[in-house]
Amino acid sequence: MSDKFDVIVIGAGPGGYVAAIRAAQLGLKTACVEKWIDEKGGTVLGGTCLNVGCIPSKAMLETTHKLHEAQHGFAAQGIVAENVSIDPKAMVARKNGIVKNLTGGIAGLFKANGVTTLAGTGKLLAGKQVEVTAADGSVSTYQADNVILASGSVPVEIPPAPLTEGLILDNAGALDIDETPEHLGIIGAGVIGLEMGSIWARCGSKVTVLEAMDDFLALADQDLAKEAKKLLTKQGLDIKLGARCTGTEIVDGKAVKVKYTDSEGDKELVVDKLIVAVGRRPQTNGLLAEDSGVSLDERGFIFVDENCRTGAPGVYAIGDSVRGPMLAHKASEEGIMVADIIAGHKAAMNYDCIPNIIYTFPELAWVGKTEQQLKAEGIKYKSGKFPFAASGRAMAANATEGFVKMLADEATDRILGVHIVGGIASELIAQGVIAMEFASSAEDLQLTVFAHPTVSEAIHEAALAVDNHAIHIANRKKR
Ligand code: FAD
Ligand code: AMP
Numbered sequence: 057m058s059d060k061f062d063v064i065v066i067g068a069g070p071g072g073y074v075a076a077i078r079a080a081q082l083g084l085k086t087a088c089v090e091k092w093i094d095e096k097g098g099t100v101l102g103g104t105c106l107n108v109g110c111i112p113s114k115a116m117l118e119t120t121h122k123l124h125e126a127q128h129g130f131a132a133q134g135i136v137a138e139n140v141s142i143d144p145k146a147m148v149a150r151k152n153g154i155v156k157n158l159t160g161g162i163a164g165l166f167k168a169n170g171v172t173t174l175a176g177t178g179k180l181l182a183g184k185q186v187e188v189t190a191a192d193g194s195v196s197t198y199q200a201d202n203v204i205l206a207s208g209s210v211p212v213e214i215p216p217a218p219l220t221e222g223l224i225l226d227n228a229g230a231l232d233i234d235e236t237p238e239h240l241g242i243i244g245a246g247v248i249g250l251e252m253g254s255i256w257a258r259c260g261s262k263v264t265v266l267e268a269m270d271d272f273l274a275l276a277d278q279d280l281a282k283e284a285k286k287l288l289t290k291q292g293l294d295i296k297l298g299a300r301c302t303g304t305e306i307v308d309g310k311a312v313k314v315k316y317t318d319s320e321g322d323k324e325l326v327v328d329k330l331i332v333a334v335g336r337r338p339q340t341n342g343l344l345a346e347d348s349g350v351s352l353d354e355r356g357f358i359f360v361d362e363n364c365r366t367g368a369p370g371v372y373a374i375g376d377s378v379r380g381p382m383l384a385h386k387a388s389e390e391g392i393m394v395a396d397i398i399a400g401h402k403a404a405m406n407y408d409c410i411p412n413i414i415y416t417f418p419e420l421a422w423v424g425k426t427e428q429q430l431k432a433e434g435i436k437y438k439s440g441k442f443p444f445a446a447s448g449r450a451m452a453a454n455a456t457e458g459f460v461k462m463l464a465d466e467a468t469d470r471i472l473g474v475h476i477v478g479g480i481a482s483e484l485i486a487q488g489v490i491a492m493e494f495a496s497s498a499e500d501l502q503l504t505v506f507a508h509p510t511v512s513e514a515i516h517e518a519a520l521a522v523d524n525h526a527i528h529i530a531n532r533k534k535r
Pocket of ligand 2: 214243244245246247249266267268269299300301302333334335336
């Protein structure tokens, strides 16, 4: 094998593997370095997302949603299903099978596209050289014309709750729990904390979530956050806001005493397992030689411009290790943009149209600005809302919780944000993303024909409601 490549990608998560495939498709000689190995020492592609993130969490959320539906939603539809229960070991085994299938699939795609996998830990040296240290300690050096850094992120650890095998877990450990805990504690009411809490609450665990901030889902539209808090609490998640974890103690080697403070003072609770879900940080330790020419910002993220260029010519960085939301689809689209730029094409990414989703049930999904952001920025807007309770198809599907909310510029009618809490919000939000990407007005969606009966009609109605013209709810005169 020649040691020179047009493109070397470091990291094979959804940022890196997508960038590598695109670069190879564009005729560039491409290699991808990955350090993740399985128990047999084989290289594992797919990164956080496929192995311990998006995919395994969604596999377990889907399974437990079906369980919850069977236990709590079937009777109302006349379906008799008594003694429905979950086998957590079988659920985890199925999840592992899906992960294996998908990560193996990436290896197949690399082969089909002619991407060379370099097994080991990559380090960027000066002059676009990449040093790869294999698991056995052997070191090889490769020359690249272009390097894409896609090293992703790792969970933030907090001193009051150090990870403890089988008891205090990060996301990877949490996705391997295969017995229903009687009482599950979670630190952090962010996306990961709420998704993990939902999985086990549906299996029958008592779930307590400690969140240091006073606001719930502070980054989401607060209408959405309020509805989600109400619905998740109804499902049994005990979400304690303003509750900061200050320490933990292992009790008899089989439980965790969690100490926390809230507005009333010091408190504690004892749980069977504790999941620490307080955010993620960029994985950039040891990635760069001192003279690589690439700099990190104050929080350890690789410093890049809007086209993901670092300070070193020909070196790019994408995904969780650079600024912006830590989302798989953001990482992948950055990968495509960078591969296109390297191949000499014009490419840019619209950071204003990245959808956010939380896969609780109902799901939360949004794109664009929240009402709070518009107010803070002094932008005058119109708002339309349509509840799924008024949708015939949502009634048929037994999923009437939540609503679609649309925000449009008061002067131009351009859609500025779409916020959905509802059964299939994760799928519906794509309509808002496409509308915004094409700079649609609310009127454009008002004039679009939506099939009946569909849950998507709620998007149509929310667009109509922006101008007080919703058909299937009474419009409230606003302003
Ligand atoms: P990663 O996926 O972290 O991949 C980086 C890869 O680089 C890893 O394989 C790592 O081993 C490798 N690597 C790092 N350093 C080196 C090195 N020096 N040499 C060689 N290899 C290296 N996002 C969503 O959009 N939707 C979701 O539903 C979702 N759910 C999530 C659920 C959980 C529990 C978690 C933890 C995350 C979730 N995310 C979700 C976030 C998503 O996983 C990340 O945004 C995404 O994986 C980032 O992709 P990436 O390619 O930047 O990095
Ligand atoms: P996210 O970044 O979306 O994964 O959310 C992580 C959440 O964890 C944030 O809302 C933080 O406020 C919360 N958090 C961080 N540290 C603590 C702590 N010590 N105790 C409770 N919550 C915390």
